[in-house]
Amino acid sequence: MNDVRFDPDDYQFGPRTTAALEPAFHEVLDSPSIENLRDILKTWDDSHRADGFDPIPTLTSIAEIIEQSIDEFLKLDPDPLDDRHPARTHPHAEFGNLLKLLFRNDDFMNKLVISYLLGRDQPELSAVAARLLLDCVPGLDAAVEPSDFVPQLYIWAKDSSNELLRAYSLGLLASALEVQGNAHKYRLNNIDLLPVALRRLAELKGRMLEERAIAEHVQQSSAEKSNDHSGDSPGPFSNVNGFDMEETSSDGHAGCSNSSNENTRLSGKKTGESGLLGAVRPRAPSLRVQAPAAPAKSSPDGSPPPKKKKKMSKVDRKSPVEMAKVPSLASLHNWENSNSTWNVMQPYVIGTHKIFPLSVAMHQRLILQYLIPTGEYQDLLNLAFDGHAMDLILDYIDLERVNDVRLTFDALRYLTSLLVHRKFALEFIARGGVAALVRVPRASMASAASITALYYLSYNEEVMEKVCQLSDKILDDVVDYALWCLEHSYESGMGSAAMFFTHGFFYKPILERFDQRDGLRRLYNYVRIHYIVHNAGVLCTISTLTLLQEANKDKVDLTEEQHLTSSQAIRNACTAFKNYLSSHLFLKLEQIRRTVGNRILQAGCNYPTGLHNNHPSYKSMVMDDDSVRDGVWLLTTALRASNSGWKPVDDARKLGLIKTLYGVIVLTHELGHTGRFDTALNALKTLWLCSCLPKVHLEFCESMRLPNGNDSDGFQILMEIIGSVILSDSEIRIAALNVLINCISVPEEISKLSRAESTEKKEKDKDGRRSRNAFSSVQAKDHCEKMWAATRKYNGINILLTVIRVNSPIADADETRALACRALREFS
Secondary structure (H helix, E strand, O other): OOOOOOOHHHOEOOOOOOOOOOOOOOOOOOOHHHHHHHHHHHHHHHHOOOOOOOOHHHHHHHHHHHHHHHHHHHOOOOOOOOOOOHHHHOOOOHHHHHHHHHHHOHHHHHHHHHHHHOOOOOHHHHHHHHHHHHHOHHHOOOOOOOOOHHHHHHHHHHHOOOHHHHHHHHHHHHHHHOOOOHHHHOHHHHHHHHHHHHHHHHHHHHHHHHHHHHHHHHHHHHHHHHHHOOOOOOOOOOOOOOOOOEOOOOOOOOOOOOOOHHHOEOOOOOHHHOOOOOOOOOOOOOOEOOOOOOOOOOOOOOOOOOOOEOOOOHHHHHOOOOOOOOOOOHHHOOOOOOHHHHHHHHHHHOOOOOOOOOEHHHHHHHHHHHHHHHOOOHHHHHHHHHOOHHHHHHHHOOHHHHOOHHHHHHHHHHHHHHOOOHHHHHHHHHOOHHHHHHHOOOOOOOHHHHHHHHHHHHHOHHHHHHHHOOOHHHHHHHHHHHHHHHHHOOHHHHHHHHHHHHHHOOOHHHHHHHHHOOHHHHHHHHHHHOOEEEEOOEEEEOOOOOOHHHHHHOOOOOOHHHHHHHHHHHHHHHHHHHHHHHHHHHHHHHHHHHHOHHHHHHHOOOOOOOOOOOOOOOOOOOOOHHHHHHHHHHHHHHHHHHOOOOHHHHHHHHHOHHHHHHHHHHHHHHHOOOOHHHHHHHHHHHHHHHOOOHHHHHHHOOOEEOOOOOEEOHHHHHHHHHOOOOOOOHHHHHHHHHHHHHHHOOOHHHHHHHHHHHHHOHHHHOOOOOOHHHHHHHHHHHHHHHHHHHHHHOOHHHHHHHHOOOOOOHHHHHHHHHHHHHHHHOOO
16 A cells, blocks of 8 residues: 555645636526426425325425535535525525525425424424425524424434434534524523533544444455456556556546445445445636646557556455545546546545435534534533543544545534633643644645634634744644635635734744745735725726736626625735734834833833833733834834834835725725724724834825725825715724824934934044934935925815814814824924
């Protein structure tokens, strides 16, 4: 056996965007599946009231149609953490439209739940009804339910003799508990069921691993026996398994079987009777395989080589369990663009989803899905510890061990819900959980849940301090993993990666590694990918390297869902930018304190109270608002006095971040999406931090093309905000005033500091040349005159005179008036 294993990360992915890639020939409204469902529902309407009507065939037929559409839907590689209705995220996919058609028939849905699921003492009928209802979960409104629906599910989930009904009930409970308040409402039921579920989960996991061990032994034995037959040609895939198969030819056709032992059915049937997973098509054109090391051999005339066959040993013919193939990398070289390649990739990249026939793996997934909404409750945490939930999770998130990416994904989701508890998070870190998270293949759909778990770890300060004390190798892997997800993951994965850095920037080990890996450019690309232009009612997506002025060349109509997704992405990125510069502000102030010491205090500046000597690298660098304000003023004074640069801001300017942030501010006003004030506020605070550097002020004066198609500059936008022309909000106005003050003020302290340092260097300037500080003072005066002129250009003085009369809202009125007076003082 070849020890080299298939690594899904060897496959290259672009960003998984919300814009689904739909087949051009896919006409949803006229598809055979929708017509078939219409016919079945019409037949049911005509006949279900007749005496002796058996609903099981009808329910089974509908379930098969829905499950086939689910298979096709999953090949579109939808975001696994997006719980919106499929018709909203992928409006042209069959799955969502089938659900809409089904739920329009109120009589059928009421009959399904009230009569077929709950109303008769027929476990077989209830199981079929539960199967269909579980297929329809993405379209269910779980808040609307019969009063006895959830209690009956708890009864079946714990005590039903029908194993299908017991498993499906857990899956339906998972959906019901997602409703706000239901988990608390059924607290006693969960206390009763949760230990049973964890115990059953452990039993099923043991059964799955035992079956895999048997399969591995059978496979190894068959491989050894096949090697004894020297007369047989081994073929290029002899290291995969010993089953009868046809080798892949250069035209991409293959006859390899692809089955997994976790699909052994709970009903006890043999593998051949259970209908194992068949071949599936490649999922999306964005999925690419690396170039093969060597081309496939072909005949001189260009025809494909003849297929070879291997003989199956007798042991293999009688084996009741088949092991999932894990091919070597060498055996993948000739599989590019073939269905067999996707069959091998599928368990590791997007997995499979089969409600029926029920497999051991699917049963475990349904239990985990029930456990997910229970994880965040403190009163259930001890039950999770007693049930050895962490041991189970650590086993499940090892994809090589479980060989089912969706099982790993559900385990990671359960882990995420438990990580809100500090006690659980600290123990998870102590047991090597962080290293286990970054071993989850980045290219798989499970990585979206893995990066979300890392985000939850970063949220707690004490937990994050423990993470930052891990080995350099693990920290390197964590930052590499998060950056990969920021560029290539699903929308949810990108968002989680951005939020991980939002909190992680306050820790020096994370911030340093982020900068070493060109992280700022990647974060900037994240916001640029989602930067939406609003022009003449058409929304456009700008690619990473496309200039704003060129955006109109590639117009794409976005749905409301995509618009909201992009708005949230921009909001996450602006928060991350603000925290990134705040952390660098802390480091810069530390550097000034080490090099300048208390000399700068002669200039009337104060070090922030949160700045301490010998600050441990693993400790948080978060400063309160007052400390940040003092730090910004001190750094502004220091940079003007020294006429030096600040690398983080210099890098941001080179990327074009300044103009992009102004565009985002205008965009939030134009589009008016939820959370727009937070987005604009964080963008302005980022600009405020950037404005410590005088070079940035000059960029504020430069003309730029706005999302609405108009030309403007930074000072015009600032004055419109201060004058409440756009984004009328007191906090946003205060933030804009802070930016303006940094631009137009000439601190008196600069001249004091310049004179103090000029005296010290007087003897070094005996050649009669101007000292550097003298030149800086003249340059600073010219600089401020440009800023004053830019402010007057947009009637800035009159706007400030108006603001000093503001008296609402009462909580912010005093601060607003004080800042306006301070800005006016600079013109006197």
